[in-house]
Amino acid sequence: MFNQFFFVLVLLSTMASCTGAKSAQVVSANHVLHPVDSLLNLMTIEEKIGQMSIFTSGGDITGATLRDTYKEDIRKGRIGAVFSAHSVRFTRQLQKLAVENSRLGIPLLFGYDVIHGYKTIMPIPLGGAASWDLAAIQQASRIAAIESSAAGLHWTFAPMVDVARDPRWGRISEGAGEDALYGSLVAEARVKGFQGSDLTQNNTILACAKHFAAYGAAQAGRDYHTVDVSERTLREVYLPPFKSATEAGVRTFMTAFNELDGVPATGNSFLLKDILRKEWGFDGMVVTDYTSINEMVHHGVAATDKEAGELALNAGVDMDMQGAVFYDHLQKSLTEGKVRIEQINQAVRHILLMKYELGLFEDPFKYCNKKREEQYVFSKEHRQFARTLAQKSIVLLKNEKGILPLPQNAKKKVAVIGPFFDSEKDMLGSWSAAGRAEDCVTLKQGLLQAGSALEFSFAKGCAPYGGDQSNFAQAQKIASQADYIVLYLGETRGMSGEAASRSDIGLPGHQSALAKMCKKLGKPLIVILANGRPLTIPWLAEHVDAIVETWFLGTEAGNAIADVLLGKYNPSGRLPVTFPRRVGQIPIFYNMKNTGRPYEANNKFTSKYLDTPNTPLYPFGFGLSYTPFKYGSIKLKQPFLSKDMPLDVSITIENTGSQEGTETVQLYIRDLVASVTRPVKELKAFQQVVLKKGERKEVHFTLSEKDLMFFDKKMNWVVEPGEFELFIGANAQTSRKVLFTFR
Numbered sequence: 072m073f074n075q076f077f078f079v080l081v082l083l084s085t086m087a088s089c090t091g092a093k094s095a096q097v098v099s100a101n102h103v104l105h106p107v108d109s110l111l112n113l114m115t116i117e118e119k120i121g122q123m124s125i126f127t128s129g130g131d132i133t134g135a136t137l138r139d140t141y142k143e144d145i146r147k148g149r150i151g152a153v154f155s156a157h158s159v160r161f162t163r164q165l166q167k168l169a170v171e172n173s174r175l176g177i178p179l180l181f182g183y184d185v186i187h188g189y190k191t192i193m194p195i196p197l198g199g200a201a202s203w204d205l206a207a208i209q210q211a212s213r214i215a216a217i218e219s220s221a222a223g224l225h226w227t228f229a230p231m232v233d234v235a236r237d238p239r240w241g242r243i244s245e246g247a248g249e250d251a252l253y254g255s256l257v258a259e260a261r262v263k264g265f266q267g268s269d270l271t272q273n274n275t276i277l278a279c280a281k282h283f284a285a286y287g288a289a290q291a292g293r294d295y296h297t298v299d300v301s302e303r304t305l306r307e308v309y310l311p312p313f314k315s316a317t318e319a320g321v322r323t324f325m326t327a328f329n330e331l332d333g334v335p336a337t338g339n340s341f342l343l344k345d346i347l348r349k350e351w352g353f354d355g356m357v358v359t360d361y362t363s364i365n366e367m368v369h370h371g372v373a374a375t376d377k378e379a380g381e382l383a384l385n386a387g388v389d390m391d392m393q394g395a396v397f398y399d400h401l402q403k404s405l406t407e408g409k410v411r412i413e414q415i416n417q418a419v420r421h422i423l424l425m426k427y428e429l430g431l432f433e434d435p436f437k438y439c440n441k442k443r444e445e446q447y448v449f450s451k452e453h454r455q456f457a458r459t460l461a462q463k464s465i466v467l468l469k470n471e472k473g474i475l476p477l478p479q480n481a482k483k484k485v486a487v488i489g490p491f492f493d494s495e496k497d498m499l500g501s502w503s504a505a506g507r508a509e510d511c512v513t514l515k516q517g518l519l520q521a522g523s524a525l526e527f528s529f530a531k532g533c534a535p536y537g538g539d540q541s542n543f544a545q546a547q548k549i550a551s552q553a554d555y556i557v558l559y560l561g562e563t564r565g566m567s568g569e570a571a572s573r574s575d576i577g578l579p580g581h582q583s584a585l586a587k588m589c590k591k592l593g594k595p596l597i598v599i600l601a602n603g604r605p606l607t608i609p610w611l612a613e614h615v616d617a618i619v620e621t622w623f624l625g626t627e628a629g630n631a632i633a634d635v636l637l638g639k640y641n642p643s644g645r646l647p648v649t650f651p652r653r654v655g656q657i658p659i660f661y662n663m664k665n666t667g668r669p670y671e672a673n674n675k676f677t678s679k680y681l682d683t684p685n686t687p688l689y690p691f692g693f694g695l696s697y698t699p700f701k702y703g704s705i706k707l708k709q710p711f712l713s714k715d716m717p718l719d720v721s722i723t724i725e726n727t728g729s730q731e732g733t734e735t736v737q738l739y740i741r742d743l744v745a746s747v748t749r750p751v752k753e754l755k756a757f758q759q760v761v762l763k764k765g766e767r768k769e770v771h772f773t774l775s776e777k778d779l780m781f782f783d784k785k786m787n788w789v790v791e792p793g794e795f796e797l798f799i800g801a802n803a804q805t806s807r808k809v810l811f812t813f814r
Contacts, residue, residue, distance in 0.1 A: 111416055113175060116402055118421045122151030122177065123390050125358065126396045128165070129155065148173035149398065151422055152180035152226075152390065157189075157505060162223030163439040170435050177543060178435035182226035182428055185276070186502035187211070187246060189218035190627055191453040191513075194464040195500040195603055196231065196257075198622030198648040200247040201694075202463035203735045203759060211460050212264025214453050216276045221443040225429055226277040228325060230261035232312035233282055236658040238648065239292025241571030244501060244603030244623075246287065246382050249660045249691060252754050255315035262319040263639045270322070271430045273437045274447075275346070279314035282327035283361060284342055285309040292657065294572045302733075302784055303747075305691040313349060322355040326388065328746040329362050333371045337363040338379070343387030356421040357387060360392040362427045376400060381437045389418040399757060425809065444589075449510070454627060461624035461631030466644035467695040468618040475527060475596050475617045476638025476697060477555060484526045487514065488589065489559035489580070490535040491601045500567025500603060500623025510626055514559055514599070517629030521637055528553065530683035534546045535563045536579035543581075543588055556589050557636070558615075559599045564623055567603025576654060588646030590614055599632060604649040612688055619684050620644070638697065643733035643759075645694035645802070652688045655680070661691040661803035662750035682769070692754075692802035698728025698764065705799050705809045712795075712813050718774040722799050733761050736770050738803070739798040745791055746783050752803055772799075778814055 088765045104112075111119075111242055126141045144150045145168045160182050168447035170176040187193045193211045194201075211379075212230070234244040234254050247257035258280065285305055289296040300309065315325075324347060336342055337359050347353045364383045365376050372525045373379035383391070384401070391397040404410045430437055467475070477485065491497050495516040496508035512520075516711045518527050532540075532546035543685065550556050561583045565571060567711035577583070587610075589595055597617040600606065611618060619642070621632050634640040651659045667729060670685050679685050703723035713717040724734055731808035740758040741750040756772045774797075790813060 075470045090690030094320060095781060106234055107420055107427055110177070110423060111177070111419060114419070116405065116415070118148045118175060118177075118659055119415050120397055121147075121453050122422050123401070123415070124150055124184065124395065125149055125152035125154055125390055125392050126395075127155045127393055128153050130286065143170050144325060146172040147180065148175060148177065150179070151177070152182060154182040154228075154392070155751050157183050157219070157222050157224055158440050159223045159439045166435050166439065172811060178426055178431040180226055180422075180431070180490060181185035181438075182228060183224050183504060184229070184502050185215050185221065185227040186229045186231070186571060187500070187505050187626060188215050188457070188504060188506060189224075190223060190449045190456050190507070191218060191508075192499050192503050192769075193243050193457050194461050194504035194624045197244045197248060197603065197647065198464040198500075198624060199460060200253070200257055201466050201622065201644040202460060202618070203645050203647070203757065204463050207258055207460050207463055207614070209264040210261035210456060212261045212576065213267065215389070216265045217274045218453065220274050220276050220438050221440070223364055223438050223444075224276055225424075225438060226323065227265055228279045228281060229265070230258055230278065231281050231318070232258040232313060232316055233285070233287035233289035235307050236660045237287075237289070237292035238291055238605040238651070239574060239654070240287065241294055241567045241573070241604065242304055242569055243287070243648065244567040245541075248337050249311070249649060250647070250662065250754050251311040253647060254312040257508045258312040258316045262316050262321045266320060266322065267609070268429045269398075273440070273443070276703070277322045277425055277429070278316070278327050279358070280321045283313055283324050283336060283347070284327060284742055286327040286329050286336075287726040292572050293537050294570050297326045298331055300331075301572060302786065304784055304787070310346070312469070315373055317347075317353050322428065324353065324355065324357045324364055327359065327576050328360055328366065330370060334356060335363070335367045335372060337383035338359040338367055338372060338386045340386040348387060354421075355687070356389045356425050358390040359383065359388055359394070361392050361394045364391050364396040365394040370461060375458050375797040381405060384410050384414055384418065385480060389421045395724065401447060401512055418807045428442035451634045453493065458627035458630050459481035461627050462634055462640045464622060464624060465631065465635050465642050466620040466699075468620050468645055468689055468692075468693070469615070470613065470695055470697070471616045473697075475597065475619070477636055479637060480524055482524060482526065483554040484528065484552060485555045486553035487518065487527055487557045487559065487754060488546045488550060488585070489534045489599075490531055491527055491531060491559040492531070494707070496627060497564045497601060498563050498623060498628040500625065500666040501571070506626065508730070512518055512629035514629045514632050518636070519633075520630070521633045521639070523637055532585045535561075535582070536566075538580060539623055540581050540584060543585065546585065547588060550589050550592055550594065553594060554765045555595045556592070557597045557599065558589060560585055560586065560600065561601035561606070562603060564603075583610065584613060586615070586647045597636075605648055607651055607653055607688070609652050609688060616760045620646075641697045641732050642694070643696060643734045643735070644687055645692050649687045649691050650689035653683050656683065656687070659687055662753050664748050665751050683774065686804070690802050690804045692735070693804075694735070694802075696732040696734065698726055700732070700734045700762070700801070701725040701727045702800065702807060705797065705807060705810055706771040707797075707809060712776065712779070712811060713774050714773060720771050720772040720774065720797065720799070723767055723769050724760055724762065725767040726764055729764050731751050731761065731763045733759055734801065735759050737802065737805070738772050739803065740774075740778070741796040741798070742779065742781070743794045743796060745781065745793065747781070749781065752798060754803070776813070
């Protein structure tokens with residue numbers, strides 16, 4: 072039975088005139104407090120600090136489990152949120168403990184790492200970003216919200232919007248790649264997908280923009296490592312996706328593990344107060360990453376956990392994830408005057424507002440509906456969309472002599488070889504939430520179910536890493552008897568993601584040797600890649616006939632890959648991140664700054680390597696189709712842009728092939744002379760166009776003053792008059808350009 076305070080709270084909640092975040096203000100006209108403020112007046116210090124603590128249920132392992140008394144803490148009102156607790160049965164059980172046993176009956180907030188799907192697993196975020204289809208990316212997050220909310224969840228620790236330019240960093244797999252503009256658009260799409268248009272609906276969940284900020288710039292690509300970037304780079308590269316998430320209405324932020332300018336992000340008031348709260352007007356909740364308050368002791372800015380907790384609260388943190396620092400020490404810090412009650416009240420207000428906006432005070436069990444769970448989790452419709460997004464996420468990197476798609480009506484033999492051809496678990500990728508390996512479609516299953524006239528044989532060949540070459544003989548046998556060889560190579564799901572940095576991002580183990588053995592057979596050789604990051608694969612790029620980048624595509628991976636190999640789907644994916652030739656080129660990204668001695672082939676004393684070209688193996692935005700596209704000339708409505716007159720740009724694209732295809736038309740600019748150095752190219756717009764064979768279409772773009780703005784010497788956001796180059800093409804290496812001026 073609910074306690075009396077909970078009923079009072081429900082009564083008060085009906086008096087509120089709106090459910091938005093700004094409704095936390097006192098209604099001065101009739102002196103009625105918002106219910107959140109009314110509840111705050113009833114709470115003890117212990118209960119307030121409890122709301123500021125989130126602990127794992129142990130329902131999934133995302134780090135070391137630090138406490139096993141969380142159920143007793145729930146009864147005492149000493150926990151405000153629980154993560155890794157999911158399913159209607161489990162969340163209802165825990166919610167009952169809170170609302171029926173604690174003094175005030177404040178409902179719990181349930182969070183989980185629903186990164187790229189709850190049970191219907193979509194492509195990893197980097198893979199989904201390769202679709203360049205913002206509507207599809209948003210829909211993937213919408214489906215994740217529908218499923219996870221039906222399973223009792225209120226909150227996801229996603230999207231990760233960190234810009235990442237070092238593929239050694241394993242968590243590059245969780246983001247949208249290297250570009251600030253594209254990352255900002257993906258951040259907006261994913262926030263809107265998770266949160267929908269109305270958080271009071273029971274099929275929405277709170278999104279969480281993470282990791283604030285610049286976590287993707289970890290030195291040497293080593294996870295949790297330090298970060299050292301200028302404020303200019305911070306604001307131009309790493310902050311824009313977070314700002315975009317804020318403008319899209321994201322309700323929670325997560326602090327980063329790294330330091331910034333000598334101050335850990337979890338204790339950094341410049342980030343959390345000056346930028347997030349004051350500049351951007353964020354009025355939601357800030358949660359730390361897992362034990363990141365405690366880790367400020369290791370950073371060396373606090374001598375004890377207690378001091379670290381004071382730093383965090385004073386910087387603007389609202390909720391402590393798993394570290395129990397607020398739980399153990401904050402009351403003493405308050406008594407000693409190291410923190411103020413107003414700070415605690417403000418943090419608790421932010422937390423309670425999230426629960427209020429979700430409607431949990433009105434009905435704490437609104438997300439605990441067994442019928443909804445049965446209806447929506449892993450539905451047929453969701454799986455079909457997962458297949459569609461997986462198709463869109465595949466990037467064709469090479470296709471010599473049109474070797475793909477494989478012939479459909481010929482009685483040809485195809486040898487499918489490699490450690491991933493029947494690996495269910497590796498299809499999931501990292502952070503697969505409630506996804507199950509046994510629900511995944513492998514490549515073997517996808518090919519055999521496709522109804523092709525082709526005859527397939529299968530062999531593992533070698534382990535994904537380690538092991539030996541004892542299985543080469545079997546692979547060689549079936550390969551020698553085949554008309555085509557398909558090699559499925561890459562990383563295991565655990566070789567990218569959190570705590571999965573690699574110093575060598577080539578093919579691990581004996582996979583390269585397996586590829587070279589197959590090459591010697593003289594058969595058409597096709598390589599499929601499974602990976603959560605760009606790989607250094609120069610030998611493959613030079614010697615095999617086709618390369619198909621498939622990332623980790625999720626539940627429907629095998630069907631989607633089979634669709635592409637067999638020509639049922641014409642690949643349309645484009646790289647959201649640069650592929651280096653060698654590790655020594657890293658970091659390498661398309662929008663670099665020029666130098667005073669730019670590359671000249673015949674001049675040694677210019678910026679270049681002695682042993683490899685400056686250029687990447689595959690550039691940002693790159694991807695092939697089974698049909699070729701022809702670009703016409705760039706046309707400008709007028710040769711200038713001004714504050715009052717935008718610039719209309721057009722170009723004609725023609726499908727010169729024999730089948731329908733999708734082209735992603737990309738527009739870049741370069742500011743030729745500015746008061747501070749500018750990148751050699753900056754993505755400013757893109758459009759996807761679907762063209763039937765022989766079809767032509769004129770694609771239009773409009774540039775405004777805003778597209779030319781940057782931070783000047785005094786860090787003012789400005790645009791300066793002068794000349795600009797405008798590029799349009801199929802990837803960042805396009806040289807098709809025209810000049811215009813801003814005046």
